[in-house]
Amino acid sequence: MTRTKHLDYHMAQLCRLRANHMDLNNRRNGWEDLCGDVDNIRGLSELLLHHASEEEIRKYIRNMDTACREQLPDEVWDAFR
Numbered sequence: 001m002t003r004t005k006h007l008d009y010h011m012a013q014l015c016r017l018r019a020n021h022m023d024l025n026n027r028r029n030g031w032e033d034l035c036g037d038v039d040n041i042r043g044l045s046e047l048l049l050h051h052a053s054e055e056e057i058r059k060y061i062r063n064m065d066t067a068c069r070e071q072l073p074d075e076v077w078d079a080f081r
Contacts, residue, residue, distance in 0.1 A: 001079060003051075003054065003079070005051050008048045008049065008051050009048070009049065011048045011073070011075060011076045011079065012045045012046070012048035012049040013045075014073040014075060014076060015041050015042070015044050015045035015048065015072070015073060015076060016041075016042065016045040017073075018041055018071060018072070018073050019038045019039075019041040019042045019045065022037060022038050022041070022071065023038045026038070035065065035067065035068065036068075037064075037065075037067065037068040037071055040064050040068050041068070041071060041072065043060065044057070044060055044061065044064075044072070044076070047060055048076075054080070057080055058080055061080055
């Protein structure tokens, strides 16, 4: 798949929606995001929104812990696996 600004925009939206959903679930359950998963996925959304280099995005994903990477939308995970 060829990355374009338009595709990155949609992947950024998917990440933002996932992060918002995770944040909402945490609030409902009275949990804090101690691992920073919500912030990490929102950070990835920003990188995609600004069409960061593939190398920069892969490095960002590699620096996430395993549990956070598993929370990424499938379309994003498949694009940068």
